[in-house]
Amino acid sequence: xxxxxxxxxxxxxxxxxxxxxxxxxxxxxxxxxxxxxxxxxxxxxxxxxxxxxxxxxxxxxxxxxxxxxxxxxxxxxxxxxxxxxxxxxxxxxxxxxxxxxxxxxxxxxxxxxxxxxxxxxxxxxxxxxxxxxxxxxxxxxxxxxxxxxxxxxxxxxxxxx
Numbered sequence: 001x002x003x004x005x006x007x008x009x010x011x012x013x014x015x016x017x018x019x020x021x022x023x024x025x026x027x028x029x030x031x032x033x034x035x036x037x038x039x040x041x042x043x044x045x046x047x048x049x050x051x052x053x054x055x056x057x058x059x060x061x062x063x064x065x066x067x068x069x070x071x072x073x074x075x076x077x078x079x080x081x082x083x084x085x086x087x088x089x090x091x092x093x094x095x096x097x098x099x100x101x102x103x104x105x106x107x108x109x110x111x112x113x114x115x116x117x118x119x120x121x122x123x124x125x126x127x128x129x130x131x132x133x134x135x136x137x138x139x140x141x142x143x144x145x146x147x148x149x150x151x152x153x154x155x156x157x158x159x160x161x
Contacts, residue, residue: 002156003149004123008140013130019152022121023159028113029086031155032056038064041154045076046148053100058083062091063100064159077102078111089113093128106138107131 007016021028035051043049043066061138062078075096082090094108102108110129111136115122126148130136 003152006145006149008145010133010136013133015128015130015136015139015148017126017148017152019124019126019155020118020121021124021155021159025115025117025122026086027159028122028124031112031158032089033085036063037158040158041151042066044150045154056080057082063096072089073098075100075103079108081110085123087115107135109135109139 001082001137002019002021003017004020005016005018009016011060022157031041033056035054038051038054039049040062042051046069047066049064049066051062051064053061055061058080063075064073064077065073067073075098077086077096077100078091078092078093080089080091090110090112092108093111095103095106108132112126112127112129116125128144130139
């Protein structure tokens with residue numbers, strides 16, 4: 001498994017995942033840049049993602065949905081804030097209504113992804129920043145830690161293909 005560490009820091013309102021891969025930085029970057037590759041790992045294995053819009057440029061928007069085992073669709077979006085290929089991307093991550101419009105009920109989190117070359121390949125760090133303790137607690141209650149951990153566990157197979 002590629003997950004090296006996960007840190008839940010309620011005081012700082014952050015959730016951090018550190019993963020390492022034997023692939024180079026450019027190859028790992030493709031996992032974010034290519035929506036077909038994102039679909040293969042974004043979301044837990046039992047909630048596969050479908051990306052129907054992926055404007056991977058600063059100021060762009062990505063829209064997707066995850067499908068539950070029962071067929072229910074859970075919509076989300078990213079507003080891409082900064083992109084520095086191939087080492088970092090920052091995005092606002094939120095839930096959406098079925099028409100793709102933002103659902104403000106749970107607010108948004110800010111995701112910061114950094115990729116760095118290491119002796120064995122690439123270290124990817126994802127830090128989610130929350131706006132409040134209430135939002136943090138709600139996301140934890142929804143299984144964000146477990147979901148993201150299992151999602152990240154799918155990447156090695158993609159890189160090996």
